[in-house]
Amino acid sequence: MSDGLMIEVANLTKRYAGHTAVSGISFSVERGEIVGLLGSNGAGKSTTMRILSCYMPATSGTVRVAGLDVFKEADEVRRRIGYMPENNPLHPEMRVREYLKFRARLKGLGWRRSRERVDVVLEQCGLTDVSRKIIGHLSKGYRQRVGLADALVHEPELIILDEPTIGLDPLQIRSVRQLIKEMSRNQTVLISTHILPEVEMTCNRVVILYEGKVLAADTPDNLRRLMGNGSLVVAEIAAPRIELQSCWEQHGEIDHFDISVTEGDYYRCALTPSNGTDLRPLIYSLVRERGWGLRELTLKQHSLEDIYVQLIRPRGEEEN
Numbered sequence: 271m272s273d274g275l276m277i278e279v280a281n282l283t284k285r286y287a288g289h290t291a292v293s294g295i296s297f298s299v300e301r302g303e304i305v306g307l308l309g310s311n312g313a314g315k316s317t318t319m320r321i322l323s324c325y326m327p328a329t330s331g332t333v334r335v336a337g338l339d340v341f342k343e344a345d346e347v348r349r350r351i352g353y354m355p356e357n358n359p360l361h362p363e364m365r366v367r368e369y370l371k372f373r374a375r376l377k378g379l380g381w382r383r384s385r386e387r388v389d390v391v392l393e394q395c396g397l398t399d400v401s402r403k404i405i406g407h408l409s410k411g412y413r414q415r416v417g418l419a420d421a422l423v424h425e426p427e428l429i430i431l432d433e434p435t436i437g438l439d440p441l442q443i444r445s446v447r448q449l450i451k452e453m454s455r456n457q458t459v460l461i462s463t464h465i466l467p468e469v470e471m472t473c474n475r476v477v478i479l480y481e482g483k484v485l486a487a488d489t490p491d492n493l494r495r496l497m498g499n500g501s502l503v504v505a506e507i508a509a510p511r512i513e514l515q516s517c518w519e520q521h522g523e524i525d526h527f528d529i530s531v532t533e534g535d536y537y538r539c540a541l542t543p544s545n546g547t548d549l550r551p552l553i554y555s556l557v558r559e560r561g562w563g564l565r566e567l568t569l570k571q572h573s574l575e576d577i578y579v580q581l582i583r584p585r586g587e588e589e590n
C-alpha cells in the first residue's frame with residue numbers, strides 16, 4: 271500500500287437479496303483529500319460508505335482504510351473513522367453536550383479526554399451556545415452540526431459524511447460546507463452527494479457512481495477538460511446576418527455555429543470549435559478586421575452537470 275492512501279477500494283461488490291447495489295467498483299483516496307462520491311438516488315453511495323465504515327459486510331472485493339482491512343481489522347478501522355450516516359440517528363431526548371460525551375465514551379475515550387474533546391468539537395462546530403439544549407429542540411442545521419461533532423469527537427483520520435447538507439436551508443448549507451473545508455486541514459474527508467455544485471464547491475476530487483459502477487474519478491477541472499472540445503464561445507455582434515454566416519462557414523476552426531436574434535442590431539452567435547481551442551482570439555480579430563460591433567465575447571465552460579449528463583446518457587437513462 272502507498273503511504274499516501276487513506277482509502278483503497280478494489281473490485282467491491284455488494285448484493286442485497288437478488289439486487290446488485292455496488293458492482294465491482296475500485297477507487298482510492300489520498301490522505302488530506304476531500305473526495306465527493308457523486309451519484310443520483312440508488313447509485314450505491316450509501317452502500318459504499320456503510321461498507322467503508324464497517325457497518326455492513328461486502329459480498330466481495332477488498333477495502334483498506336489507512337492500510338487496514340475493513341473486514342479483518344474492523345475495530346481498528348472504526349477508531350480511525352468518523353461516520354455521519356444519512357438521517358443521522360441522534361438521541362433527541364439528550365442534551366448536546368451530554369450526548370457528545372456519551373458518544374466519546376462509547377468510542378473509547380477516557381473521562382478526561384472526552385471532556386476535552388467535547389469542548390473542542392462544540393467550538394469547532396459552532397455548538398457552544400446550544401450545548402445545554404435538548405437535541406430534539408434544535409433546528410435541522412444544528413442537529414446536522416451535532417452529527418458532525420459526533421463524527422469528529424474521537425479525532426478520526428478519516429471522516430465519512432453521507433449527504434451532509436440534505437434538507438438544510440441555503441445558510442445552513444453554507445456553514446456546513448465551510449465546516450467540511452475546515453476539517454480537511456487535518457483530516458481526509460469523503461462525502462456523498464447528488465448535488466453537483468456541492469462537489470464543485472467542496473471537493474478536490476470526484477468519484478461518479480452510476481447504477482453501482484464508477485463512471486469517472488478525477489478532479490472537477492480535469493473532468494471539464496475531458497469535455498474540452500466542446501467549449502462554446504458566445505459572441506454578440508452587430509453585423510449583417512448573411513456576412514456572419516459566411517464568415518463562420520469559411521473558418522475550419524469553427525465546427526458549428528448558431529445565430530439568433532437579440533435586441534438592437536446585434537446577433538447572438540454560439541460557436542463551437544472543431545479542435546478544442548478557445549475561439550475568442552479568432553472571433554475578436556475577425557470582428558476588428560471587418561469593423562463589426564462587439565458587445566459580448568464569453569467562453570462557456572462545461573459545468574459538472576454537463577459532464578454528468580454526458581457520462582450517463584449513453585447508458586440509456588431517460589431524461590426527466
Ligand code: ATP
Nearest residue numbers: 286289291309310311312313314315316317318464
Ligand atoms: P440515495 O442517494 O437515494 O441514498 P445511494 O446512492 O446512497 O442512494 P444506496 O442507498 O447505496 O444508494 O442504494 C443502492 C441500491 O441498493 C438501491 O437500488 C437500493 O434500493 C438498494 N438497497 C440499499 N439498501 C438496501 C437494503 N438494505 N436491502 C435491499 N436493497 C437495498
